[in-house]
Amino acid sequence: MRISGKTHGVRARHGAALSVAGLLAAPALVLGTGTSAQAASCTASKGPYQKQVEKYLKRPVDGRQSTADCKAIRTFQASKGITPAAGYAGPVTWRTMKTITAQKAAGKNPNKARARKCPTNKGRIACVDLTRQLSWIQDGAKLRFGPVPVRTGRDGAETRTGATRIYWRNIDHWSTLYDVRMPYAQFFDGGQAFHSVTKSMYDNPGSAGCVNMRPADAKSYWNLLRNGDDVFVYGRKPGT
Structure with missing residues:
Protein backbone atom coordinates (compact mmCIF):
# COMPACT_ATOMS: atom_id res chain seq x y z
CA MET A 1 0.00 0.00 0.00
CA ARG A 2 1.33 3.43 -0.90
CA ILE A 3 1.33 6.12 1.75
CA SER A 4 1.06 9.82 1.10
CA GLY A 5 -0.95 12.84 2.15
CA LYS A 6 -3.73 14.88 0.65
CA THR A 7 -5.79 17.71 2.05
CA HIS A 8 -8.87 19.32 0.50
CA GLY A 9 -7.65 21.93 -1.93
CA VAL A 10 -4.06 20.79 -1.68
CA ARG A 11 -2.39 19.28 -4.70
CA ALA A 12 -1.33 15.67 -4.37
CA ARG A 13 1.68 14.13 -5.95
CA HIS A 14 1.08 11.05 -8.05
CA GLY A 15 4.14 8.81 -8.12
CA ALA A 16 4.86 6.14 -10.65
CA ALA A 17 5.12 2.65 -9.26
CA LEU A 18 8.66 1.41 -8.95
CA SER A 19 9.26 -1.85 -10.75
CA VAL A 20 11.00 -4.52 -8.78
CA ALA A 21 11.43 -6.83 -11.73
CA GLY A 22 14.80 -8.49 -11.82
CA LEU A 23 15.45 -7.91 -8.14
CA LEU A 24 16.01 -11.57 -7.41
CA ALA A 25 17.13 -12.61 -10.89
CA ALA A 26 15.14 -15.83 -10.46
CA PRO A 27 17.31 -17.40 -7.76
CA ALA A 28 17.15 -21.13 -7.18
CA GLY A 90 20.89 -8.00 -3.86
CA PRO A 91 21.10 -4.23 -4.33
CA VAL A 92 18.20 -3.34 -2.02
CA THR A 93 19.65 -5.34 0.87
CA TRP A 94 23.13 -3.88 0.45
CA ARG A 95 21.77 -0.34 0.01
CA THR A 96 19.79 -0.72 3.22
CA MET A 97 22.88 -1.88 5.08
CA LYS A 98 24.82 1.16 3.86
CA THR A 99 22.01 3.48 4.89
CA ILE A 100 21.86 1.98 8.39
CA THR A 101 25.66 2.34 8.69
CA ALA A 102 25.42 6.03 7.74
CA GLN A 103 22.58 6.56 10.20
CA LYS A 104 24.59 5.04 13.04
CA ALA A 105 27.59 7.19 12.11
CA ALA A 106 25.46 10.34 12.43
CA GLY A 107 25.21 9.80 16.19
CA LYS A 108 23.89 12.88 17.99
CA ASN A 109 25.51 15.35 15.59
CA PRO A 110 23.81 14.78 12.22
CA ASN A 111 25.10 18.10 10.81
CA LYS A 112 28.74 17.16 11.38
CA ALA A 113 30.99 16.71 8.35
CA ARG A 114 28.23 17.12 5.78
CA ALA A 115 28.81 18.92 2.50
CA ARG A 116 25.36 20.42 2.82
CA LYS A 117 23.87 20.91 6.23
CA CYS A 118 20.54 21.83 7.71
CA PRO A 119 20.50 25.61 8.38
CA THR A 120 21.42 26.67 11.89
CA ASN A 121 20.14 30.25 11.57
CA LYS A 122 16.41 29.49 11.44
CA GLY A 123 15.52 28.80 15.06
CA ARG A 124 13.35 25.69 15.38
CA ILE A 125 13.54 23.65 12.20
CA ALA A 126 12.77 20.08 11.12
CA CYS A 127 15.58 18.68 8.99
CA VAL A 128 15.30 15.80 6.51
CA ASP A 129 18.43 14.29 4.98
CA LEU A 130 17.24 12.10 2.11
CA THR A 131 20.68 10.58 1.52
CA ARG A 132 20.85 9.06 5.00
CA GLN A 133 17.06 8.76 5.40
CA LEU A 134 17.31 10.69 8.66
CA SER A 135 15.27 13.47 10.23
CA TRP A 136 15.76 15.58 13.34
CA ILE A 137 14.61 18.80 14.97
CA GLN A 138 17.08 21.48 15.93
CA ASP A 139 16.91 24.96 17.40
CA GLY A 140 19.75 26.93 15.87
CA ALA A 141 22.72 24.57 16.20
CA LYS A 142 21.24 22.74 19.19
CA LEU A 143 19.73 19.33 18.58
CA ARG A 144 16.25 19.05 20.10
CA PHE A 145 15.11 15.63 18.92
CA GLY A 146 16.56 12.76 16.90
CA PRO A 147 18.02 11.98 14.53
CA VAL A 148 15.52 9.25 13.68
CA PRO A 149 15.18 7.03 10.59
CA VAL A 150 12.49 7.98 8.09
CA ARG A 151 11.00 6.54 4.91
CA THR A 152 10.74 9.05 2.08
CA GLY A 153 9.45 9.14 -1.49
CA ARG A 154 10.20 6.37 -3.96
CA ASP A 155 11.65 6.79 -7.43
CA GLY A 156 9.21 8.90 -9.44
CA ALA A 157 7.52 10.26 -6.32
CA GLU A 158 10.49 11.77 -4.52
CA THR A 159 10.12 13.91 -1.43
CA ARG A 160 10.82 17.38 -2.76
CA THR A 161 13.93 19.19 -1.57
CA GLY A 162 14.17 22.79 -0.38
CA ALA A 163 13.08 25.12 2.39
CA THR A 164 9.39 25.12 3.34
CA ARG A 165 7.24 25.53 6.44
CA ILE A 166 4.60 23.51 8.20
CA TYR A 167 1.28 25.00 7.14
CA TRP A 168 -1.40 22.52 8.26
CA ARG A 169 -1.62 19.83 10.96
CA ASN A 170 -4.15 17.09 11.61
CA ILE A 171 -3.56 14.62 14.42
CA ASP A 172 -5.83 11.95 12.91
CA HIS A 173 -5.77 12.75 9.20
CA TRP A 174 -7.46 10.50 6.63
CA SER A 175 -6.01 10.50 3.11
CA THR A 176 -8.87 10.56 0.60
CA LEU A 177 -6.32 9.89 -2.16
CA TYR A 178 -4.98 6.63 -0.71
CA ASP A 179 -7.84 5.77 1.65
CA VAL A 180 -5.55 5.36 4.66
CA ARG A 181 -5.01 6.96 8.06
CA MET A 182 -2.09 9.35 8.44
CA PRO A 183 -1.73 9.93 12.20
CA TYR A 184 0.14 13.03 13.40
CA ALA A 185 0.14 14.51 9.89
CA GLN A 186 2.03 17.78 9.49
CA PHE A 187 1.99 19.13 5.94
CA PHE A 188 4.92 21.17 4.69
CA ASP A 189 4.96 20.96 0.86
CA GLY A 190 1.74 20.47 -1.08
CA GLY A 191 0.46 17.00 -0.22
CA GLN A 192 3.74 15.97 1.42
CA ALA A 193 3.79 15.64 5.19
CA PHE A 194 5.44 14.09 8.20
CA HIS A 195 3.19 11.33 9.50
CA SER A 196 3.14 8.00 11.30
CA VAL A 197 3.08 4.60 9.61
CA THR A 198 3.31 1.07 10.94
CA LYS A 199 5.68 -0.05 8.15
CA SER A 200 9.40 -0.53 8.63
CA MET A 201 11.43 2.56 7.78
CA TYR A 202 13.41 0.35 5.38
CA ASP A 203 10.37 -1.04 3.57
CA ASN A 204 11.01 -0.49 -0.15
CA PRO A 205 10.47 1.17 -2.50
CA GLY A 206 9.29 4.04 -0.26
CA SER A 207 6.40 6.43 0.21
CA ALA A 208 4.52 8.41 -2.42
CA GLY A 209 6.32 11.56 -1.27
CA CYS A 210 5.58 11.91 2.43
CA VAL A 211 8.14 11.55 5.19
CA ASN A 212 6.99 8.40 6.96
CA MET A 213 7.93 8.02 10.62
CA ARG A 214 7.65 5.46 13.38
CA PRO A 215 4.60 6.18 15.58
CA ALA A 216 6.57 7.36 18.63
CA ASP A 217 8.77 9.63 16.49
CA ALA A 218 5.79 11.12 14.66
CA LYS A 219 4.13 11.83 18.00
CA SER A 220 7.26 13.59 19.26
CA TYR A 221 7.34 15.71 16.08
CA TRP A 222 3.69 16.59 16.67
CA ASN A 223 4.44 17.75 20.20
CA LEU A 224 7.54 19.74 19.25
CA LEU A 225 6.49 21.46 16.02
CA ARG A 226 3.86 24.09 15.21
CA ASN A 227 2.38 25.73 12.14
CA GLY A 228 4.95 28.09 10.65
CA ASP A 229 7.99 26.11 11.78
CA ASP A 230 10.69 25.70 9.16
CA VAL A 231 11.36 22.45 7.31
CA PHE A 232 14.48 21.82 5.26
CA VAL A 233 14.82 18.79 2.97
CA TYR A 234 18.09 18.04 1.18
CA GLY A 235 20.11 15.24 -0.38
CA ARG A 236 18.89 12.36 -2.53
CA LYS A 237 17.38 9.09 -1.41
CA PRO A 238 19.45 6.04 -2.36
CA GLY A 239 17.88 4.22 -5.26
CA THR A 240 16.14 7.28 -6.74
Whole structure:
Protein backbone atom coordinates (compact mmCIF):
# COMPACT_ATOMS: atom_id res chain seq x y z
CA MET A 1 0.00 0.00 0.00
CA ARG A 2 1.33 3.43 -0.90
CA ILE A 3 1.33 6.12 1.75
CA SER A 4 1.06 9.82 1.10
CA GLY A 5 -0.95 12.84 2.15
CA LYS A 6 -3.73 14.88 0.65
CA THR A 7 -5.79 17.71 2.05
CA HIS A 8 -8.87 19.32 0.50
CA GLY A 9 -7.65 21.93 -1.93
CA VAL A 10 -4.06 20.79 -1.68
CA ARG A 11 -2.39 19.28 -4.70
CA ALA A 12 -1.33 15.67 -4.37
CA ARG A 13 1.68 14.13 -5.95
CA HIS A 14 1.08 11.05 -8.05
CA GLY A 15 4.14 8.81 -8.12
CA ALA A 16 4.86 6.14 -10.65
CA ALA A 17 5.12 2.65 -9.26
CA LEU A 18 8.66 1.41 -8.95
CA SER A 19 9.26 -1.85 -10.75
CA VAL A 20 11.00 -4.52 -8.78
CA ALA A 21 11.43 -6.83 -11.73
CA GLY A 22 14.80 -8.49 -11.82
CA LEU A 23 15.45 -7.91 -8.14
CA LEU A 24 16.01 -11.57 -7.41
CA ALA A 25 17.13 -12.61 -10.89
CA ALA A 26 15.14 -15.83 -10.46
CA PRO A 27 17.31 -17.40 -7.76
CA ALA A 28 17.15 -21.13 -7.18
CA LEU A 29 15.35 -22.30 -4.06
CA VAL A 30 16.78 -24.53 -1.39
CA LEU A 31 14.06 -26.87 -0.20
CA GLY A 32 14.71 -27.60 3.45
CA THR A 33 13.95 -30.86 5.15
CA GLY A 34 11.31 -29.12 7.26
CA THR A 35 7.78 -28.42 6.13
CA SER A 36 7.63 -24.71 6.91
CA ALA A 37 7.28 -22.16 4.13
CA GLN A 38 10.27 -20.34 5.59
CA ALA A 39 12.51 -23.35 5.08
CA ALA A 40 11.41 -23.59 1.46
CA SER A 41 12.06 -19.95 0.62
CA CYS A 42 15.82 -19.74 1.09
CA THR A 43 17.75 -19.11 -2.11
CA ALA A 44 20.96 -20.91 -3.06
CA SER A 45 21.89 -18.13 -5.50
CA LYS A 46 24.84 -15.86 -4.78
CA GLY A 47 23.89 -12.20 -4.93
CA PRO A 48 25.95 -9.43 -6.60
CA TYR A 49 26.77 -8.00 -3.14
CA GLN A 50 27.52 -11.34 -1.48
CA LYS A 51 30.89 -10.39 0.02
CA GLN A 52 29.73 -6.98 1.22
CA VAL A 53 26.65 -8.46 2.88
CA GLU A 54 28.68 -11.28 4.44
CA LYS A 55 31.07 -8.72 5.93
CA TYR A 56 28.23 -6.57 7.28
CA LEU A 57 26.64 -9.60 8.94
CA LYS A 58 30.01 -10.79 10.29
CA ARG A 59 29.84 -13.97 8.26
CA PRO A 60 32.88 -15.66 6.67
CA VAL A 61 33.65 -13.47 3.64
CA ASP A 62 34.14 -15.93 0.79
CA GLY A 63 31.59 -14.68 -1.75
CA ARG A 64 29.81 -18.02 -1.80
CA GLN A 65 26.24 -18.51 -0.65
CA SER A 66 25.76 -21.06 2.11
CA THR A 67 22.72 -22.14 4.07
CA ALA A 68 24.01 -20.19 7.08
CA ASP A 69 24.61 -17.11 4.92
CA CYS A 70 21.09 -17.33 3.52
CA LYS A 71 19.54 -17.64 6.98
CA ALA A 72 21.51 -14.63 8.27
CA ILE A 73 20.54 -12.52 5.25
CA ARG A 74 16.89 -13.55 5.53
CA THR A 75 16.84 -12.65 9.22
CA PHE A 76 18.17 -9.19 8.40
CA GLN A 77 15.71 -8.73 5.53
CA ALA A 78 12.74 -9.79 7.63
CA SER A 79 13.74 -7.46 10.49
CA LYS A 80 13.93 -4.47 8.12
CA GLY A 81 10.81 -5.18 6.07
CA ILE A 82 12.75 -5.99 2.90
CA THR A 83 10.73 -8.17 0.54
CA PRO A 84 11.05 -10.81 -0.63
CA ALA A 85 13.10 -12.04 2.33
CA ALA A 86 14.71 -14.91 0.43
CA GLY A 87 18.31 -14.49 1.59
CA TYR A 88 19.54 -12.99 -1.68
CA ALA A 89 22.36 -10.43 -1.35
CA GLY A 90 20.89 -8.00 -3.86
CA PRO A 91 21.10 -4.23 -4.33
CA VAL A 92 18.20 -3.34 -2.02
CA THR A 93 19.65 -5.34 0.87
CA TRP A 94 23.13 -3.88 0.45
CA ARG A 95 21.77 -0.34 0.01
CA THR A 96 19.79 -0.72 3.22
CA MET A 97 22.88 -1.88 5.08
CA LYS A 98 24.82 1.16 3.86
CA THR A 99 22.01 3.48 4.89
CA ILE A 100 21.86 1.98 8.39
CA THR A 101 25.66 2.34 8.69
CA ALA A 102 25.42 6.03 7.74
CA GLN A 103 22.58 6.56 10.20
CA LYS A 104 24.59 5.04 13.04
CA ALA A 105 27.59 7.19 12.11
CA ALA A 106 25.46 10.34 12.43
CA GLY A 107 25.21 9.80 16.19
CA LYS A 108 23.89 12.88 17.99
CA ASN A 109 25.51 15.35 15.59
CA PRO A 110 23.81 14.78 12.22
CA ASN A 111 25.10 18.10 10.81
CA LYS A 112 28.74 17.16 11.38
CA ALA A 113 30.99 16.71 8.35
CA ARG A 114 28.23 17.12 5.78
CA ALA A 115 28.81 18.92 2.50
CA ARG A 116 25.36 20.42 2.82
CA LYS A 117 23.87 20.91 6.23
CA CYS A 118 20.54 21.83 7.71
CA PRO A 119 20.50 25.61 8.38
CA THR A 120 21.42 26.67 11.89
CA ASN A 121 20.14 30.25 11.57
CA LYS A 122 16.41 29.49 11.44
CA GLY A 123 15.52 28.80 15.06
CA ARG A 124 13.35 25.69 15.38
CA ILE A 125 13.54 23.65 12.20
CA ALA A 126 12.77 20.08 11.12
CA CYS A 127 15.58 18.68 8.99
CA VAL A 128 15.30 15.80 6.51
CA ASP A 129 18.43 14.29 4.98
CA LEU A 130 17.24 12.10 2.11
CA THR A 131 20.68 10.58 1.52
CA ARG A 132 20.85 9.06 5.00
CA GLN A 133 17.06 8.76 5.40
CA LEU A 134 17.31 10.69 8.66
CA SER A 135 15.27 13.47 10.23
CA TRP A 136 15.76 15.58 13.34
CA ILE A 137 14.61 18.80 14.97
CA GLN A 138 17.08 21.48 15.93
CA ASP A 139 16.91 24.96 17.40
CA GLY A 140 19.75 26.93 15.87
CA ALA A 141 22.72 24.57 16.20
CA LYS A 142 21.24 22.74 19.19
CA LEU A 143 19.73 19.33 18.58
CA ARG A 144 16.25 19.05 20.10
CA PHE A 145 15.11 15.63 18.92
CA GLY A 146 16.56 12.76 16.90
CA PRO A 147 18.02 11.98 14.53
CA VAL A 148 15.52 9.25 13.68
CA PRO A 149 15.18 7.03 10.59
CA VAL A 150 12.49 7.98 8.09
CA ARG A 151 11.00 6.54 4.91
CA THR A 152 10.74 9.05 2.08
CA GLY A 153 9.45 9.14 -1.49
CA ARG A 154 10.20 6.37 -3.96
CA ASP A 155 11.65 6.79 -7.43
CA GLY A 156 9.21 8.90 -9.44
CA ALA A 157 7.52 10.26 -6.32
CA GLU A 158 10.49 11.77 -4.52
CA THR A 159 10.12 13.91 -1.43
CA ARG A 160 10.82 17.38 -2.76
CA THR A 161 13.93 19.19 -1.57
CA GLY A 162 14.17 22.79 -0.38
CA ALA A 163 13.08 25.12 2.39
CA THR A 164 9.39 25.12 3.34
CA ARG A 165 7.24 25.53 6.44
CA ILE A 166 4.60 23.51 8.20
CA TYR A 167 1.28 25.00 7.14
CA TRP A 168 -1.40 22.52 8.26
CA ARG A 169 -1.62 19.83 10.96
CA ASN A 170 -4.15 17.09 11.61
CA ILE A 171 -3.56 14.62 14.42
CA ASP A 172 -5.83 11.95 12.91
CA HIS A 173 -5.77 12.75 9.20
CA TRP A 174 -7.46 10.50 6.63
CA SER A 175 -6.01 10.50 3.11
CA THR A 176 -8.87 10.56 0.60
CA LEU A 177 -6.32 9.89 -2.16
CA TYR A 178 -4.98 6.63 -0.71
CA ASP A 179 -7.84 5.77 1.65
CA VAL A 180 -5.55 5.36 4.66
CA ARG A 181 -5.01 6.96 8.06
CA MET A 182 -2.09 9.35 8.44
CA PRO A 183 -1.73 9.93 12.20
CA TYR A 184 0.14 13.03 13.40
CA ALA A 185 0.14 14.51 9.89
CA GLN A 186 2.03 17.78 9.49
CA PHE A 187 1.99 19.13 5.94
CA PHE A 188 4.92 21.17 4.69
CA ASP A 189 4.96 20.96 0.86
CA GLY A 190 1.74 20.47 -1.08
CA GLY A 191 0.46 17.00 -0.22
CA GLN A 192 3.74 15.97 1.42
CA ALA A 193 3.79 15.64 5.19
CA PHE A 194 5.44 14.09 8.20
CA HIS A 195 3.19 11.33 9.50
CA SER A 196 3.14 8.00 11.30
CA VAL A 197 3.08 4.60 9.61
CA THR A 198 3.31 1.07 10.94
CA LYS A 199 5.68 -0.05 8.15
CA SER A 200 9.40 -0.53 8.63
CA MET A 201 11.43 2.56 7.78
CA TYR A 202 13.41 0.35 5.38
CA ASP A 203 10.37 -1.04 3.57
CA ASN A 204 11.01 -0.49 -0.15
CA PRO A 205 10.47 1.17 -2.50
CA GLY A 206 9.29 4.04 -0.26
CA SER A 207 6.40 6.43 0.21
CA ALA A 208 4.52 8.41 -2.42
CA GLY A 209 6.32 11.56 -1.27
CA CYS A 210 5.58 11.91 2.43
CA VAL A 211 8.14 11.55 5.19
CA ASN A 212 6.99 8.40 6.96
CA MET A 213 7.93 8.02 10.62
CA ARG A 214 7.65 5.46 13.38
CA PRO A 215 4.60 6.18 15.58
CA ALA A 216 6.57 7.36 18.63
CA ASP A 217 8.77 9.63 16.49
CA ALA A 218 5.79 11.12 14.66
CA LYS A 219 4.13 11.83 18.00
CA SER A 220 7.26 13.59 19.26
CA TYR A 221 7.34 15.71 16.08
CA TRP A 222 3.69 16.59 16.67
CA ASN A 223 4.44 17.75 20.20
CA LEU A 224 7.54 19.74 19.25
CA LEU A 225 6.49 21.46 16.02
CA ARG A 226 3.86 24.09 15.21
CA ASN A 227 2.38 25.73 12.14
CA GLY A 228 4.95 28.09 10.65
CA ASP A 229 7.99 26.11 11.78
CA ASP A 230 10.69 25.70 9.16
CA VAL A 231 11.36 22.45 7.31
CA PHE A 232 14.48 21.82 5.26
CA VAL A 233 14.82 18.79 2.97
CA TYR A 234 18.09 18.04 1.18
CA GLY A 235 20.11 15.24 -0.38
CA ARG A 236 18.89 12.36 -2.53
CA LYS A 237 17.38 9.09 -1.41
CA PRO A 238 19.45 6.04 -2.36
CA GLY A 239 17.88 4.22 -5.26
CA THR A 240 16.14 7.28 -6.74
